Amino acid sequence: MPPEQPQWVQNRRRALGRRIRDLRVQQGHTQEAVVEMTDIDRRTFQRIEAGTSDPRYGDLLLIADAIGVPLAELVR
Known part of the structure; x- marks a missing residue:
């Protein structure tokens, strides 16, 4: 992460990542499956x-x- 970005931007980026992971798991997809599909x-x-x-x-x-x-x- 670029150090010049405010902490709130970094926090929201991490929250987005968690949301993606949580939704992916809820839908029953592995990382590998999503990588292959995308x-x-x-x-x-x-x-x-x-x-x-x-x-x-x-x-x-x-x-x-x-x-x-x-x-x-x-x-x-």
């Missing part, structure tokens, strides 16, 4: 879920579609 690099997806990477908008759309939830539910 063609997102495995390490990138791990970083998104860990909250250490800023996900691209397109990646969020792919993740939401793969786990079967609307984008709005993913990022709420």
